[in-house]
Amino acid sequence: MLLNIVRARLQQKHRTMPFPSASAPVLPDRFRGLPELDVGKCSPDCRACAEACPTGAVTTRPKLTMDLGRCLFCADCAKACPHGAIRFSNQYRLAATRREDLCYDGSMHRLARALDCEARRLFGRSLKLRQVSAGGCNACEADVNVLNTPVFDLGRFGIQFVASPRHADGLLITGPVTRNMLEALKKTWEAVPAPKLVILAGACAIAGGPYRDRPEVLNGATDLFPVNLFVPGCPPHPLTILDGLLRLLGQLA
Amino acid sequence: MKPDCFESLRNGMTVGLDRIPRVDIATFRDAVIGAVSAGERLSALFAVPEKRLDPGAAGFRLLAVLARDADGTLSVVSATVAEAYPALTPACLQAQGFEREIHEQWGLLPEGHPWLKPLRFQARYPDAAGSSAAPTIGLTDFFRLEGDEVHEVAVGPVHAGIIEPGHFRFQCHGENVYHLEISLGYQHRGVEPALVGGPDRRTLHFVETLAGDTTLGHAFAYAQVVEGLAGAKVSARAQALRGIALELERLANHTGDLGALAGDVGYLPTAAYAGRIRGDFLNLIALLCGSRFGRGMVTPGGVGFDADFYRIRELLERLDRAEKDVMTATELLWDTASVMARFENTGIVSRELCETLGLVGPAARAGGLRRDVRCDFPSGIYRFAHIPMAVLTMGDVFARAFVRRLEIQRSIEFIRNQAGSLPEGPIGQELGPLGANRLAVSLIEGWRGEICHVTLTDAQGRFAHYKVVDPSFHNWLGLAMAMRDQPISDFPLCNKSFNLSYCGHDL
Numbered sequence: 019m020l021l022n023i024v025r026a027r028l029q030q031k032h033r034t035m036p037f038p039s040a041s042a043p044v045l046p047d048r049f050r051g052l053p054e055l056d057v058g059k060c061s062p063d064c065r066a067c068a069e070a071c072p073t074g075a076v077t078t079r080p081k082l083t084m085d086l087g088r089c090l091f092c093a094d095c096a097k098a099c100p101h102g103a104i105r106f107s108n109q110y111r112l113a114a115t116r117r118e119d120l121c122y123d124g125s126m127h128r129l130a131r132a133l134d135c136e137a138r139r140l141f142g143r144s145l146k147l148r149q150v151s152a153g154g155c156n157a158c159e160a161d162v163n164v165l166n167t168p169v170f171d172l173g174r175f176g177i178q179f180v181a182s183p184r185h186a187d188g189l190l191i192t193g194p195v196t197r198n199m200l201e202a203l204k205k206t207w208e209a210v211p212a213p214k215l216v217i218l219a220g221a222c223a224i225a226g227g228p229y230r231d232r233p234e235v236l237n238g239a240t241d242l243f244p245v246n247l248f249v250p251g252c253p254p255h256p257l258t259i260l261d262g263l264l265r266l267l268g269q270l271a
Numbered sequence: 272m273k274p275d276c277f278e279s280l281r282n283g284m285t286v287g288l289d290r291i292p293r294v295d296i297a298t299f300r301d302a303v304i305g306a307v308s309a310g311e312r313l314s315a316l317f318a319v320p321e322k323r324l325d326p327g328a329a330g331f332r333l334l335a336v337l338a339r340d341a342d343g344t345l346s347v348v349s350a351t352v353a354e355a356y357p358a359l360t361p362a363c364l365q366a367q368g369f370e371r372e373i374h375e376q377w378g379l380l381p382e383g384h385p386w387l388k389p390l391r392f393q394a395r396y397p398d399a400a401g402s403s404a405a406p407t408i409g410l411t412d413f414f415r416l417e418g419d420e421v422h423e424v425a426v427g428p429v430h431a432g433i434i435e436p437g438h439f440r441f442q443c444h445g446e447n448v449y450h451l452e453i454s455l456g457y458q459h460r461g462v463e464p465a466l467v468g469g470p471d472r473r474t475l476h477f478v479e480t481l482a483g484d485t486t487l488g489h490a491f492a493y494a495q496v497v498e499g500l501a502g503a504k505v506s507a508r509a510q511a512l513r514g515i516a517l518e519l520e521r522l523a524n525h526t527g528d529l530g531a532l533a534g535d536v537g538y539l540p541t542a543a544y545a546g547r548i549r550g551d552f553l554n555l556i557a558l559l560c561g562s563r564f565g566r567g568m569v570t571p572g573g574v575g576f577d578a579d580f581y582r583i584r585e586l587l588e589r590l591d592r593a594e595k596d597v598m599t600a601t602e603l604l605w606d607t608a609s610v611m612a613r614f615e616n617t618g619i620v621s622r623e624l625c626e627t628l629g630l631v632g633p634a635a636r637a638g639g640l641r642r643d644v645r646c647d648f649p650s651g652i653y654r655f656a657h658i659p660m661a662v663l664t665m666g667d668v669f670a671r672a673f674v675r676r677l678e679i680q681r682s683i684e685f686i687r688n689q690a691g692s693l694p695e696g697p698i699g700q701e702l703g704p705l706g707a708n709r710l711a712v713s714l715i716e717g718w719r720g721e722i723c724h725v726t727l728t729d730a731q732g733r734f735a736h737y738k739v740v741d742p743s744f745h746n747w748l749g750l751a752m753a754m755r756d757q758p759i760s761d762f763p764l765c766n767k768s769f770n771l772s773y774c775g776h777d778l
Contacts, residue, residue, distance in 0.1 A: 020608055023540060024601045030544045046554070048561030059725065090476060092567055092770045107732040142383035149433040155774050156435055157483030157564045163433045167546040170346050181431035198392055198777075199436060200458045202428045228476040234393070253483065253564065 034171045038270055042257055049255070052090040052109035055124030056081050059103040070098035073221070073230055086112060086127075087120040087224040087240075090252040106210055113249045113262025117240055120224070120248055131249055132268030141187050142175045142267050147217070148186035148210065152203045153235060154193030157222035157253040162190065163219055164256045177263055180260065183207075188215030188246070194222040194235035195242065217247040217266075219259055224248050276302040277337070277346035280679060282648040283495045285711040288727065291334070291349050292425070297358065298560035299350035303335045306346070312629050312642075314345070314714065314723045315740050316336040316359075316369035317379050320398040320683035322350060323735045324708075324727065325413035329353075331379055331400070334710055336725055340647040345712050357382035365629035368744055378403060388412060388563035391456035391777050396464065397696060409438055411450050416442040425757060428457045429769035435773035443759055451754040451762075453612040453747050460775035466726075470497060470705075479566055482741055484773030486557075487513075487520040487738070488717030490569035495650060497571045499726060500697045500705035505651065507694035509573035513691050514652035515586075516559060516568050518682040521718040522593075523552035525675040526634075527684075528770050529601050532672050535764045536613040551593045555586055571700035583690050594683050602675055614669035618753035618765035621666055630749045631742045632720020633678065633767055636662045637670035655755075658685050671722045671768040719772065741775030 035043055045051070056105070062084050075088035076095050082103065084095075096104040106244045111129055114120050119128040132138060150158050164177065165172040180186050183206045195203060209218070218239055221227035226237035249262045264270040274305040276294055280286050294302070307313055323329035328722040333356070334349045350356075359366040370381040371390040378400040394405040409428070416423075422443050424591030428436035441449045462481045465475060478493040491513055498505060505513075530545025553563035560568040561577045567575045578586070592599045604610050620630070625638035635642045643660045645653045661677035663670040696701065707730050715722045720742030729735040750769045754762060 021605060026540065026544070026603055029599055030547075030596060033547055046557045046561060049557060050561050056396055070472060072476045081681070090566075091562075092476065094472065128290045131699075144605055149456075151433075151435045153460050153774070154435065155480040155483030157480070157774065159433050159435065161563065164546075164550055166433075167550060168543050169547050169550060179433055183429075193458070194460060196457065198460055199428065199458050201408070202436065202457065206429055211647075222480075228473055228480055229465070232461050232465055237649060252566065255563070266408060 050106035052104045052107050054107050056103045059101040066098045069097035070094045083123045086250040110257045111256050111261050130265040133218035138268050141204050145252045146180045146186045147190045148183045149190045152193040152199040158192035161253045161256045183209035186210050190217045191223045191239045192219050194226045194229040216243045216247045219249040277348050279344050279346050280715045283650045285497050285499045285709045288708045296350045306337050307363050311339045313339045313365040315725050317738045318373045319736045329620045343648045358384040360384050395458050403619045431740045437773050446636045446758045448754045448759050451751045458774040469734045473658050484771045485717045486510040487516050487565040492713045492715040492722045494571045496711045496724050499711045501702040506696040508696040509698045510651040511689045512574045514685050518686050519556045521682050524718040525547050525679050531767045538610050548597045617668040619667045620753050629745050631745050634672045637674045638666035639664040644721050648714045668768040690736050707732045743771040743776045
């Protein structure tokens with residue numbers, strides 16, 4: 019019996035990734051991360067990408083721009099483009115500090131900045147978060163949860179998800195914020211003692227995702243609370259979320 | 272029951288709206304209740320305003336889709352009603368959620384429904400009979416127990432873990448739960464009305480996110496609906512790749528569930544290993560299509576991504592490693608007396624109750640019901656590759672866990688066989704226009720159980736109505752019944768043994 023447990027332990031090995039001290043694991047070749055835009059290939063009147071986009075994330079005027087906050091990373095735009103001007107790269111680093119930093123024109127994607135000195139003094143070595151799903155489809159939630167597995171081992175960075183907002187330093191919100199979750203979400207936010215952080219994970223929480231402008235939702239939480247970190251994706255890859263959290267805490271250069 | 276009341280069809284097939292029998296409500300009731308008491312299941316029951324089917328008509332059309340597992344036949348029957356009709360629920364418990372839904376969405380009154388309270392706390396639809404103020408979420412009556420030492424425990428909507436919201440109301444006597452009432456709707460995003468008028472550029476994305484952990488199952492069911500309506504034939508290669516992806520989704524979730532069950536009884540080795548191995552399976556889905564949840568994998572007409580020899584070879588090599596890991600990690604559970612003591616005889620749902628409630632998926636198979644869409648209503652690859660059904664009889668947490676363990680083994684075997692002999696051919700195709708004025712029914716065995724999509728098209732071949740039935744819709748009441756006379760401290764364990772979807776229910 020005990021032998022079986024020991025044997026299983028040996029077989030399962032040590033699986034925690036060396037990231038961030040060594041490089042991140044290689045993501046699958048078909049993983050769709052930061053898009054590469056080759057604006058020079060666009061023809062003046064072509065709107066094929068914008069017309070294919072399910073969430074209105076792509077605009078072509080004055081020039082090709084993608085709102086990574088709305089983007090589902092479905093690549094429908096890339097498939098529709100007759101000129102090959104859009105390509106989704108393998109780059110998983112996507113999180114940003116300001117909403118407008120997610121409007122991406124292909125030049126430079128401004129990654130999340132670290133909190134100021136005082137906030138880092140408070141949260142830098144111990145950040146407790148309360149997660150609230152406000153209409154999330156359980157994909158964002160699942161890939162946040164994955165950070166607690168031994169592979170990512172979120173605890174080694176001093177970050178922990180806690181059961182009560184009273185014990186939390188901030189909220190990590192997923193979902194487009196359904197009208198039916200609005201009150202519970204606000205109450206949870208109010209229950210977190212100040213100073214507090216708000217992190218939005220996924221296209222739904224940032225801008226409503228596929229449900230944008232549906233009457234049953236509020237297009238995410240961007241306008242509801244002061245937000246410290248936006249993590250794009252549908253859902254964001256766990257590495258994208260981890261990278262964003264570590265940048266926020268100044269644990270990544 | 273008069274068999275001629277029904278129009279029969281097979282999974283994934285369509286039928287002209289004019290072929291659907293239209294009977295009076297008394298005959299409709301008798302036919303549905305008679306069929307269910309003879310062992311058929313109510314896969315879907317919903318209402319559509321008549322004017323969506325015929326612009327001049329008034330009233331509402333009630334439609335029932337019944338599934339006969341024994342010979343894989345689906346039957347459809349309909350009746351026109353005005354604003355009220357005699358409820359089916361008193362004689363057919365499987366109708367309880369559907370009739371609450373019909374009342375909430377359309378203002379139709381199922382007279383005599385024993386507990387007609389809001390299901391999702393959603394506003395009435397624009398074409399509803401009569402208007403009503405939008406309900407306030409959570410404000411409703413709950414069963415109450417009176418007496419000494421009786422107390423009530425209210426949990427949610429926001430729970431302690433990283434999990435979707437829902438409200439649970441326990442009526443307890445001491446430590447024991449007499450009754451649990453589950454009140455949902457917090458995740459309601461209006462998926463069904465959003466699908467009406469489609470298909471359009473958002474449709475597949477609504478389907479893929481209506482229950483994100485079942486992206487592949489729902490996308491598969493949706494694809495089958497539109498392929499049926501377009502009269503398209505999916506290539507053998509695309510069918511095999513769909514089957515591989517769907518079984519990978521099952522593997523990831525079953526593995527995660529076994530880990531979470533271990534965690535709920537404080538057995539940490541399996542909890543830690545399985546959490547990781549679940550990710551290994553998700554990463555195999557990402558190997559196929561770039562997304563751990565299978566976004567973009569299943570597309571109408573086929574699949575979005577092909578897999579060449581090298582990709583398949585890598586898939587199979589990694590599958591071998593994951594199999595070894597998942598088997599040793601979960602085998603520890605069955606060998607550990609303290610785990611078995613918590614799993615066995617906890618949260619029993621008897622075979623009779625499974626049948627009465629119309630449970631589906633591993634929860635039904637754990638209670639002794641032979642019920643699996645892959646075997647009973649096979650479509651696509653499952654017509655050619657048979658997966659033996661995993662059935663146990665105890666109906667407790669152990670059975671629900673062990674069914675998953677058996678299914679893990681069988682899904683791995685299936686993937687190995689399919690990936691090892693992928694047919695040649697194209698992977699996708701452009702679909703032609705959808706047939707006008709038709710009804711399509713599509714069933715898929717998702718990892719939680721039967722996924723049912725039903726759609727009706729208008730004269731232009733657009734969706735006049737789209738009905739989604741996630742397996743959770745059938746199974747939430749099963750969880751409530753499993754908690755009867757259980758210590759309240761066993762709730763997390765029972766809950767995880769069902770692991771139902773909130774957003775799949777709330778839509």
